[in-house]
Amino acid sequence: MKKNVLYLLIFLFAGSSFSLAQEKIEREVKVKPSEVPISARSWLKDSFEKVKKPKWFLEFSQEGKAYEAKFWWEEHYHSVKFDSLGNLKDVEIEISAEEMPIESWANVQSYFKGEFVDYSVQKIQRQIIGSESDVEDFFDEGEKEGITLRYEIVFDGKKDNWQVWEALFDENGSFMTLIRVQTKPVDHLIF
């Protein structure tokens, strides 16, 4: 009977009574549009008029707070990031390798082949960076003045071992930065 009571107590109070340590790392939570600075919502509405219901997220990181709108538009997944005051930071669009300029993709591949024994691309995002008006013109009229394009690529790469990496390349596919991506534990899924 004592064991019985013990198990019931574990079940009932597990959520509140376990004082488990929590790490402070990046975190994002879904927020209502009404919680997002009006300047961010206005810019998004002006630049992507036909997007009906973007999902809004609030991201916390060492760099502070940021708002992010995520949505599908013209068959591509878009992420638009704003700072805590609602000023545009960048727009990221998921694309395939075939959608990169041929020469840029060739440079990226050449980098991968030179630095890694083997590789496999998981995700490519085109970053569009510029002032709010320039980025709006880029989407409305295809105007590239004042726009910086970059490619952020997440990939499995093998040096000594396989790892997940995130590399940043400029518009021409020239290498800029490389960081190792920490993958989440999978022990609860595989054991």
Added chain:
Amino acid sequence: MKRGNWILLFCFLIIGEAFSQSNQTFFTGLFPEVSITKGISPTQKINFKIENQEIIFDNRDIENPQYSHYRTDIMGFFDQSLRPGISVALGVFHRFQEGEDGNRIIQQLAILQKSRNLRINHRFRTDQTFTRNEPLELRFRYRLSLEIPLQGAELDPGEFYFLGSAESIFSQKGGDFEIENRLVTSLGKFFSRKERMEWGIDYRTDGYIQDGFRTRLWAKISYFYNF
């Protein structure tokens, strides 16, 4: 499919299964488990897991509500990552069960697929169970698991998630073939990269072919520690 639909599908499957059979052996109880995983190199880890099942109701003896120990399993695995998302593991297992203590050797292949906001894992296992005075049991198992974050687009520390899994087990023992199915739905909390907990329902059906049909329903609580 939207994440809400995935959750509804799993709940529907479990509830539907539970009410679809009537004259059968049924017992239910508590199923706590603890899993400890230690990374020993960038691509290798070892896991130790203990599972305990305690019966609190058995329909073969409804006059005497009971609280009895059913079984305790301990197991250890060595896991080798082949590349991100793919690993193979070898495991050993011992079961403490009245009159049915047994040992098992396990071989495993796990393949993880990631989409924008969910993780899907395919786990393939073969195992061989050695029980005193019984024939060798050979099994093939496939488990599909789905992890869906409930707060935000990605699962971050401090957030809750839904975990659903479905597993089919095909066994052969002394020339007899048998099937077992397991469905699990859990609410999980990802405390940190080191710790997570899950509270769920584990529903198992077996005895499709040989013995009488049997169902087991467990209230499951799981703790995972990773270092």
